[in-house]
Amino acid sequence: MLDAGLVEQAIARTESFDPSVDLARVRAHTDLLTAEFETFGVAVPAATRNITLMRALMVPIADEALSFAVDRIWVFVTNIDDVNDVNDALSFYKEAVDVEDFRISRIHRRAVQEGIPYLAAYRRSVDSGLEAYRRVLRLADDEQRPYLERYMTAYVYWHLHCRYRWQDVYPDLTMIDV
Incomplete structure (x- = not known):
């Protein structure tokens, strides 16, 4: 697999990508979402942080309310x-x-x-x-x-x-x- 060079191609393809992400916001949203879902009896796995980070990387949103709402959707639909x-x-x-x-x-x-x-x-x-x-x-x-x-x-x-x-x-x- 490694000899095929596919990983190197993927790395090269992402070299110019600017992953400017507010990691403090990702952590805060993860903690809030985990607690919020637990209140409603919905257990979300530890992957919630990864899902929230993935959303922040893929769809960066400056507006806090919209950002949190979209994080909620991504976590919910991924886990439910x-x-x-x-x-x-x-x-x-x-x-x-x-x-x-x-x-x-x-x-x-x-x-x-x-x-x-x-x-x-x-x-x-x-x-x-x-x-x-x-x-x-x-x-x-x-x-x-x-x-x-x-x-x-x-x-x-x-x-x-x-x-x-x-x-x-x-x-x-x-x-x-x-």
Whole structure:
């Protein structure tokens, strides 16, 4: 692997990258998020610091409120499987059209593993995704909530308009193609 030179290429590619990150803010956000999630009975792993640092490196944000709101989203969606249920619920049409995608989808696997109808497994994914949405919003204060609401709405919008072929079923949904 090392003889292939791929690591050296990756290092060379990042040499000019300026990782100006406020490490004190990363530590503070990590501590606040860990305590906040624990208050709501959500245990987040030690990787929270890494996730917060990754966000700061990838999407630097000067505004403190927005920065903290985005950190909350990244930590939450990375650690809470329920948010993935939104993705699963919105991708089911694409998966239903492609038999192989359908067989490997989480909803189908859940239905088979638990011996329940597909519709019941789908409904559970929808309910779980909606509860995750409500949970994310409950974690926010009044200043942060608009950012989180925008993120969650855009997340669903993106899936409907950009990703999962919903225009086949709902022709009025405009496809966004870049």
